[in-house]
Amino acid sequence: MIITTQNNNTIEIENSLTGKETIKHNGKEVSSKRTMMGGIHIFKVNEDNEEVQYEVDIKSRWHGFGHYVTIRRKGELIFSNK
Secondary structure: EOOOOOOOEEEEEEEEOEEEEEEEOOOOOEEEEEOOOOOOOEEEEEOEEEEEEEEEEEEOOOOOOEEEEEEEEOOOEEEEEO
């Protein structure tokens, strides 16, 4: 899944069947972890000479097939497919 933020930066989310979650910002890996039911990834990046914090929350759907994602940039919700 690739999401473009309001300032044309991209967040790419990869979630494998083995539980590995990888987050990329503009093609560069910024967070990776293994989880069973999803996790929260918090990372800081430089955008237009400003340090910006993102929070990517990945949760499994109730039936265990698939997941939903919520993304916050500087505390503001910018994406949710919940």
